[in-house]
């Protein structure tokens with residue numbers, strides 16, 4: 001599904017990613033953890049094609065296809081989805097209209113007609129129910145005045161609508177109360193299938209109790225310095241990152 005080889009990336013001439021190697025197979029959930037500033041969000045942005053970052057070396061493959069030269073839109077049409085750490089507000093564009101446009105643009109890229117209005121309404125209804133989203137939310141401007149938790153839930157609603165092949169969830173748990181965390185995690189778990197893959201970036205083991213990862217990776221100073229199973233997340237919670245930093249320095 002996703003294969004990253006020796007990826008290096010800069011921002012403003014400063015190297016942030018310093019040789020990332022990562023393989024995520026179909027049907028797998030991977031968690032990426034690591035100290036503040038280690039490069040987690042940068043990695044997510046680079047996979048999604050954010051042009052702020054300059055890839056100086058390495059390759060990113062999605063289903064064997066090198067996606068490096070694709071624009072963010074083309075990557076999205078190929079099934080890459082990034083849920084943002086800080087979702088942007090779009091005044092004047094309702095959640096429903098945003099979703100309709102996103103779905104129809106993605107269909108257009110595949111040479112398909114717009115989704116019939118009836119099917120679109122059903123899809124919106126089904127997916128908003130999955131994430132227990134109140135109807136009145138759907139007519140509000142995207143993210144405008146949404147609470148932190150509402151923004152995060154709305155990101156997963158977008159994921160549910162678009163059914164990506166590769167979903168990267170960047171700190172989806174931050175700002176969620178316990179009930180919202182459970183709802184969002186249940187939503188993600190229901191969207192999980194043998195044909196898609198999920199990468200979860202998180203600081204806390206708590207989310208991983210709900211979305212159980214197959215693998216956990218630690219990103220430190222622009223590199224994945226340790227990988228393991230979900231027990232690694234527990235160990236990090238207990239011991240912090242100092243031992244990882246020491247190991248990485250050896």
Ligand SMILES: Nc1ncnc2c1ncn2[C@@H]1O[C@H](COP(=O)(O)OP(=O)(O)OP(=O)(O)O)[C@@H](O)[C@H]1O
Nearest residue numbers: 011012016034035036037038039040041042043052
């Ligand atoms: N657009 C940018 N301009 C300047 N510096 C940047 C930019 N994006 C990222 N950086 C720097 O790159 C480093 C890695 O940032 P990144 O957001 O990827 O870390 P992170 O691991 O996601 O951190 P956190 O856990 O705090 O969210 C940081 O030092 C950050 O200041």
